[in-house]
Amino acid sequence: xxxxxxxxxxxxxxxxxxxxxxxxxxxxxxxxxxxxxxxxxxxxxxxxxxxxxxxxxxxxxxxxxxxxxxxxxxxxxxxxxxxxxxxxxxxxxxxxxxxxxxxxxxxxxxxxxxxxxxxxxxxxxxxxxxxxxxxxxxxxxxxxxxxxxxxxxxxxxxxxxxxxxxxxxxxxxxxxxxxxxxxxxxx
Numbered sequence: 001x002x003x004x005x006x007x008x009x010x011x012x013x014x015x016x017x018x019x020x021x022x023x024x025x026x027x028x029x030x031x032x033x034x035x036x037x038x039x040x041x042x043x044x045x046x047x048x049x050x051x052x053x054x055x056x057x058x059x060x061x062x063x064x065x066x067x068x069x070x071x072x073x074x075x076x077x078x079x080x081x082x083x084x085x086x087x088x089x090x091x092x093x094x095x096x097x098x099x100x101x102x103x104x105x106x107x108x109x110x111x112x113x114x115x116x117x118x119x120x121x122x123x124x125x126x127x128x129x130x131x132x133x134x135x136x137x138x139x140x141x142x143x144x145x146x147x148x149x150x151x152x153x154x155x156x157x158x159x160x161x162x163x164x165x166x167x168x169x170x171x172x173x174x175x176x177x178x179x180x181x182x183x184x185x186x187x
Contacts, residue, residue, distance in 0.1 A: 004178040018182035022068060023159040027173035028116070029142065030152045035171055037139035039096070043103070045140050048093040053079040055102050056093060063123035068158065069181070082107075091120075092144055096137045103128045106141035110150035117150025122164070135167045142171055 001024070002009045014020070039045050048056055057078040064070040083090045089110075096104040104124040110117050119141045124133055138155075145153050155173055157164050 001179050001181055004180060010180060010182075013182045016184070018184045020180050021183050022181040024156050024179045024181065025159060025165065026176045026179065027155050027157065027168055028152050028176040029155075029171065029173045031172045032146060032151055034143040034146045035139035036143065037136055039136060039140075040133075043096060043098045043136075045094060045096055045137075048082065048095050048105070050079065050083060052093075052095060052102075053082065056082075056095070056105055059102050059105060059125060060121070060123050062126055063129075068160070094137065094140050094144060096133060096140070101125075104133050104137040106137045106144075108141045108145055108150075110145060110148055115150070117145030117148075117153040119145070119153060119155040130163070134164065135170065138167055139171060 002013065004023075010020075054075050057073055057075045060078065061072045065072070081091065082093055085091075092108045092110075094106045094108065095102055102125065104122070106119060107121040108117065109120055119138065122134060122138050122141070124137070142153060145151070153173075154176070155168055157168060159165075159178075
């Protein structure tokens with residue numbers, strides 16, 4: 001992962017046979033006003049609790065299986081990252097549900113006072129993708145971070161995920177910088 005502007009490192013990697021395989025856009029939302037997107041009728045939004053870790057893990061793995069660079073996580077890993085990282089308060093992970101069924105989540109982070117908020121991952125149930133729920137759950141993450149003063153808000157998106165990029169742009173995120181991912185075949 002090399003910033004687009006770091007031509008020296010990019011040239012070095014290329015001279016060693018590494019290929020540029022992905023571009024990630026790093027976006028920022030400066031606005032301090034919430035999105036206030038309505039949760040669809042019959043659905044609920046709430047913050048994850050320890051008892052939700054297995055279901056969040058299952059949804060995350062299902063949502064991202066086959067995605068470039070994604071490695072499945074275990075229940076223990078997700079529980080640790082949400083609730084048990086030393087020196088960090090628990091990460092707020094917002095859940096969108098319909099009749100108790102988890103449809104999507106937005107994993108937020110907030111650092112110390114004055115540091116930007118971060119939307120680290122947004123995932124939706126594979127059978128629910130393309131129905132506008134990504135905008136709902138991401139908007140909820142934006143509203144949460146605005147409410148706790150974690151501003152501005154950063155998010156990263158793979159350039160090969162234009163639907164997500166459109167959602168984030170509609171929520172007021174703008175391009176801040178790009179990074180290039182490189183890989184080399186060892187076979």
